[in-house]
Amino acid sequence: MPTSKPNNHNRNCADATLECGGLAPLCYRSRRLEAKAAPGRRTPKWCLIVLLLICSATIVAQTRKPRPKPQTPQTQPTAEADFARFVKLADDARVAERFDDAISLYGQALKIKPKWPDGWWYIGAIFYQRDLYPDAQNAFQNLVALEPERGPAWAMLGLCQFQTNEFERAAISLERGRSLGVSDNSELANVVRYHIALLYVRFDYFENAYEVLNEFVRMGQETPKVVEAFGLTILRMPFLPKEVPSDQREKLLIAGQAGYHMAARRLEQARAAFDMLLTRYPNDPNIHYAFGVFMLPQDADLAMNEFKRELQISPAHYAAMAQMAFEYLKRDQFNDALPLAEKAVQLAPKLYAARNVLGRVLLELGQVDRSIKELEEGVKLAPSSPEMHFALARAYTRAGRKEEAARERQTFKKLQDEYNQKRQLDKSGDPPEQKP
Amino acid sequence: MNGFLKQYSLIAVAFVLCLVTFVIVINAQMTAVQRWNPRRVPADTVFVGDQACGECHKKMFASHGQSGMAMAMEPVAGSQVLGANPKLSLRVGPYTYEIKRNGKQSTYSVTDGNETVTFPIVYAFGQGKMGQTYVLEREGKFYESLVSFYNEPKSLDFTIGAPRGVPTSLTAAIGRLLSPNEVASCFSCHSTGAVVTGSQLRLDKLAHGVRCEACHGPGGRHIAAVKEGDTPSKSIFNPGLLGGDELTQHFCASCHRGAEEFSSLQSLELNNVRFQPYRIFHSKCYSDDRNISCTACHNPHEPLREEPGYYDKRCLECHSLRDKKAKAGDGNFCPVADKNCTSCHMPKIEMKAAHFKFTDHYIRIVRPGEKYPN
Numbered sequence: 001m002p003t004s005k006p007n008n009h010n011r012n013c014a015d016a017t018l019e020c021g022g023l024a025p026l027c028y029r030s031r032r033l034e035a036k037a038a039p040g041r042r043t044p045k046w047c048l049i050v051l052l053l054i055c056s057a058t059i060v061a062q063t064r065k066p067r068p069k070p071q072t073p074q075t076q077p078t079a080e081a082d083f084a085r086f087v088k089l090a091d092d093a094r095v096a097e098r099f100d101d102a103i104s105l106y107g108q109a110l111k112i113k114p115k116w117p118d119g120w121w122y123i124g125a126i127f128y129q130r131d132l133y134p135d136a137q138n139a140f141q142n143l144v145a146l147e148p149e150r151g152p153a154w155a156m157l158g159l160c161q162f163q164t165n166e167f168e169r170a171a172i173s174l175e176r177g178r179s180l181g182v183s184d185n186s187e188l189a190n191v192v193r194y195h196i197a198l199l200y201v202r203f204d205y206f207e208n209a210y211e212v213l214n215e216f217v218r219m220g221q222e223t224p225k226v227v228e229a230f231g232l233t234i235l236r237m238p239f240l241p242k243e244v245p246s247d248q249r250e251k252l253l254i255a256g257q258a259g260y261h262m263a264a265r266r267l268e269q270a271r272a273a274f275d276m277l278l279t280r281y282p283n284d285p286n287i288h289y290a291f292g293v294f295m296l297p298q299d300a301d302l303a304m305n306e307f308k309r310e311l312q313i314s315p316a317h318y319a320a321m322a323q324m325a326f327e328y329l330k331r332d333q334f335n336d337a338l339p340l341a342e343k344a345v346q347l348a349p350k351l352y353a354a355r356n357v358l359g360r361v362l363l364e365l366g367q368v369d370r371s372i373k374e375l376e377e378g379v380k381l382a383p384s385s386p387e388m389h390f391a392l393a394r395a396y397t398r399a400g401r402k403e404e405a406a407r408e409r410q411t412f413k414k415l416q417d418e419y420n421q422k423r424q425l426d427k428s429g430d431p432p433e434q435k436p
Numbered sequence: 437m438n439g440f441l442k443q444y445s446l447i448a449v450a451f452v453l454c455l456v457t458f459v460i461v462i463n464a465q466m467t468a469v470q471r472w473n474p475r476r477v478p479a480d481t482v483f484v485g486d487q488a489c490g491e492c493h494k495k496m497f498a499s500h501g502q503s504g505m506a507m508a509m510e511p512v513a514g515s516q517v518l519g520a521n522p523k524l525s526l527r528v529g530p531y532t533y534e535i536k537r538n539g540k541q542s543t544y545s546v547t548d549g550n551e552t553v554t555f556p557i558v559y560a561f562g563q564g565k566m567g568q569t570y571v572l573e574r575e576g577k578f579y580e581s582l583v584s585f586y587n588e589p590k591s592l593d594f595t596i597g598a599p600r601g602v603p604t605s606l607t608a609a610i611g612r613l614l615s616p617n618e619v620a621s622c623f624s625c626h627s628t629g630a631v632v633t634g635s636q637l638r639l640d641k642l643a644h645g646v647r648c649e650a651c652h653g654p655g656g657r658h659i660a661a662v663k664e665g666d667t668p669s670k671s672i673f674n675p676g677l678l679g680g681d682e683l684t685q686h687f688c689a690s691c692h693r694g695a696e697e698f699s700s701l702q703s704l705e706l707n708n709v710r711f712q713p714y715r716i717f718h719s720k721c722y723s724d725d726r727n728i729s730c731t732a733c734h735n736p737h738e739p740l741r742e743e744p745g746y747y748d749k750r751c752l753e754c755h756s757l758r759d760k761k762a763k764a765g766d767g768n769f770c771p772v773a774d775k776n777c778t779s780c781h782m783p784k785i786e787m788k789a790a791h792f793k794f795t796d797h798y799i800r801i802v803r804p805g806e807k808y809p810n
Contacts, residue, residue: 298615300635331633332476364471390696397681397724405681405724413718416695420810 083112090122099126117146117153124156133163144173151180155192162195171199190216194225198240201232206319207353209233210263217263230263231256236286236319251281255290262294270294285314292323300327318347318354325357329364337361345374352382356391363395371395386415472653472673474646475624475690479632483641484655489648492662497648500737505646507563509626513540517564517585518557526583526592529602531609533583533592535570544570544581546609553610555579561626566792569595571622572611578619579611586791596707596789625691646691651675651736680729688730689713708810709785715797718809722799727753744776751777 090105106123110116124139137160143153155177161170174196182189193215200209210233216226228241231252237244244252258273274291281287292306304327307320314320321344328337341358348354355378362371375392382388393408490497500506512518522537534545535557545554559571562584570581582603584595594600595611603609614622620635623642628650630642649655651673658672675687685694693711695718708714713730722728733750734740741747755768755777772780783802784793798809 298617300617302616330476332471332473332478333633387696394681394686397679402724409681409717409722412695416698 079112083109083116086112087119094122094126099130102126114142115146117143117150120146121153124160128156128160131163133160136160137164149180151177151182152185152188153177154180155182155188159191159195162199167199167202171196171203174199190221194229197229197233201229202238202240204236204238206233206236210259213259214263217260222260222264227256227260228252229256230259234259234286234290236289251277251284254280255287258290258294267298283313285317286310288313289317289320289323292320296323296327300330303327316347318344318351321347322351322354322357325361329357329361332364334361334364338365350381352378352385352388355381356385356388359395360391363391363398368395368399372399384415386412386419389415472651472675473687473690474650475621475631477624477629477632479636481629481632481654482656483629483643483649484659485643486647486649488659489655493648496737499739500648502739503737504563504565504740505736507644508561508646509644510560510563510568511644512542512557512560515542515560517562517568517587518542518560521585521590524585524592528583528594528609531603531606533609535585535592544572546582546606548606548609551606553606555610559623561622566790571614571619578614580614580618580622582609582611588791593791594789596787600789651687676731679724680726680732681724683726683731684713684729685717692730707787707789709787709794709796709808710790712795712797716799719797719799721754744779747778748775751781 086105086109090102090109093099093101093105103123103126106119106126110119110123113119120139120143124136124143127133127136127139137157140153140157140160144150144157147153154173158170158173158175158177161167161173174192178189178192178196182192193212197209197212200206200212209229213226213230213233216223225241231237231254232239232241232244234255235252237248237252254273254277258270258277261267261270261273271294274287274294277287278291288306288310292303292310294303295306296303304324307324307327310317310320321340325337325341325344328334328340337357338361341354341361344351344354345358355374359371359373359375359378362368362374372392372395375388375395378385378388379392389408389412393405393412396402396405396408486497486500510517518535518537521535524533524535526533530548532547532549534543534547536543536545542557542560543554544557545552547553555570555572555574557570558573560568561571562568564585564587567584567586569584572579572581580595580598582595582598583592585591586593598612616635619637620631623637623639624631625646627645628643628647630639631637652658652675653673655672658668660666661671662668675683678687685696689695689697692713694713698708698711698714716722716728716730719728726732727750730736732753733747755770770777778795780802781799782795782797785796785808786793800809
């Protein structure tokens, strides 16, 4: 995040990348330059900006479209010549790290050709790096209006919105950037991923945050920032890292280690971190729940006891209720599962997992119509969740609604194929299979 | 004319009565014992044992006894694999593995040259057609043996999924410590009656392999109903009445792994060729139709049929022969052959780690050189 200041640059590079809000190679390269430069001759901030622009230029080059041809009176020969002159001067100023001049000159060029996408990119990137987020946001807003399919532009817009605390908008822009593709620039992709995870945390979507953070695990990026984000997720603290009270930080970091190890399937290390959490904070909320989730695939009985303990500490813990309901469902104890699933839905009507388990329990109890209603609601809440479609297909089959069942099965297949393709792309970082 | 109408009416009434009776019988069967899941055995379940089933169902009892499912776990005393291979050994780095037969007992030992650990083999998983893995027990903890017997080379090799390197210690060389869930998972699919309410073990009740009651549920009520002259079908679960998708993706898949469970697995390698419900789910012709369910092709009461021609009649329930419908562009028509459909459309995939070729249940037109579709 742009709270990043020069004195932060002696940190772990990948971590700094995340904090710089977008432009990882900048931080990395700036550290190298810093090491080479004589003290005081060039500040890391300057290095950052230089590299930002190099990076920006790279991104622009990757996504550049032909510059618009002259179409209006502005593009008459004189205007065209002026435009070319301003662009040249702006580029020179940028390369020479005269950023105030560069902003002014790009601004002049954009006055002549307001539909010049690369101009908005350059000027937005410079504003962003100088922590002028509203100005940067305007620039990227103009850019996405001109090129709505340009993923990195949406990503940068989302990062600006994040900095101006427009979190809902930021989430939409970042997700859009991600879906359009920012992976040509892996550093930007990482920053986007990190901020999306933080937003999920802030919006209480901890499971989604965990999924997104898992991508860092697959890439082996065990950085302090990622661990901290895992901590927020594990402890279900809907805060940004900077908002965490200082007396909670130790707990947060231990939980983060536990979460990271859990995601990386380092079971012994995860268990050790959880044991430390349970010893130090036995009555704090969410810890028994998190430990229960960790133990569920290994020892379901122990996990169930942890969920029960969590409900003693946090009686409205809907996630613990949903987990218990799922486990009871697995054991065919539908009458035990039902009240928990119903309560979870009542407490968290937007939690698709609660709808999922309630729908499945109702189906097993023969309440097919009610089951379908819950599962349809779950599909609305999580249209990209394969298991929701799978469960709904089963319910439709049970109701004799064959065409709808076939449709849901097809959707499940499609989503699963997409998921598998994504996993194959990430596969190099996958931990080894544990099941025989 | 009147006589004709009367006769016609009688036939219609008889037909309606038959239909109503059929619906009532089917409904009664479904409402009697609607639910059974081989891996969700309630704590109070009492199994009568398959000898009791065999008293009436003699033929099925005999043929099922020869099936792969019935032999999913071998009693060590009568183990064909261990009996036929009385001394097996393997060296991995400094570790030497030895499986030795002594009368009706077998032992699994590992030594690093200085120290030796020996376990009596109590649980032998697998019929030996592909291979056999051993679950070892010590002080209440269960380990999956690091090495398994494989039938094709008739020797030991790493167990599927085990790390194929030199173990870091003698303890690690024994095998993988199994979590309670994993232990329950192993025993609930390879034996009958050993696991209840999810993960509680009761090994004293274990019957080796997948026996009658693993799929049909406890038979006590059924036997009592027969003795009392009641409708026996009401008192036992019949998976044969399940819909195609319910049977394949939920019932059989509870052990053979279906499409939904696969989502949670990590492997995208061709290891998944072992999970037939998952594979068939991806076939273009997969649906809720029972003609494409597991039991459409496989009779669970009999040993697996290996000859490709045996399955042709199943394919031909939907597809046409060339001479019957020689029309190009007909989706149901195979332009290449009239028989042995599975040999092309369900190719055998070699899984080197298993020393075995599995039939890929993803039914498809296989293109030369194509990548294994996950």
